[in-house]
Amino acid sequence: MFQPLSARLAQLFARYSDDHRHRTNQAIHVVAVPAIAWSVIALLWCLPPLITWFKPGVWSALAMFAAWCWYNRQSRALGYGMLAAFFLAAMLCRLVEQHYGLRVLGQAAVAVFVLGWAAQFIGHRLEGRRPSFLTDLVYLLVGPAWVMAKAYRQMGWRY
Template sequence: MNASTERNIDQWFAHYSADHQNQGNQRIHVFAVPLILWSVVALLWCVPVPGSWFRQGLWAALAMFAAWSFYWRASRSLGLGMLAWFVLLAWLTRWLHGLLGTQQLLWLAVGVFVVAWIAQFVGHSRLFEGRKPSFLTDLKYLLIGPAWVLAKLYRKLGWKY
């Protein structure tokens, strides 16, 4: 995406927020989006790493770095917050991997992923929002969701993003 067609973070959040007006759906997202983010990190953590130069978690680290780069370019403040979040997710996943092993971590991540996505779709159903998820219009909204949740926390704390 070149600079002339790139949206700033406020434009992304405005569109994302328009699809998330219902308080119940917002509450679901505040819990489900971080769980989905962790489950993706954990799933990538379980992908075998060829050779002996790199350790388990390489694919997760590369994906987190790529996502973090997106956040950093969008907002330095959100980039720092997402960096802290990614470090926490990596630490948690590494700990769980050591405790459970690859196979059990994989099953846990799959379970969390499925349950969190079910929650997301319930939030977007007629029970709550009645609108389709934003990522169905643009896949970048899969990256915007975690930043939107973090920005909600920033606003609650009186911090600028």
């Protein structure tokens, strides 16, 4: 039904997994990576649109679409999962914006971003290995897919 995982993503997952063997570091990443991804989406959501008839969130939508294109090209199944995750992240941004305003959304995004990265670096300190993205920035995209793949495996889903 789904295309197999691309050879490139399989290789990236293998390297990413090699940098994340410590159980505590893995547990930290399962929480921190989605939190950081949401915070980036929320920060982009808060950027003012350049064209007045655009609404807040346009930059975040464009970034999510670009990232989704990459995920979907690597694995259709993971692409669908990331599409759902992006949808939920956007809905959370919209709810916070609607109820509390863009300022609060931006403040929450900065706080989550800082806490998420602090947790990541603590995990890598325990691991004794540098974060993967320091060797190649593509790992900033691999991290969320790696967490999604981990969730798929827990549910017995193929990706």
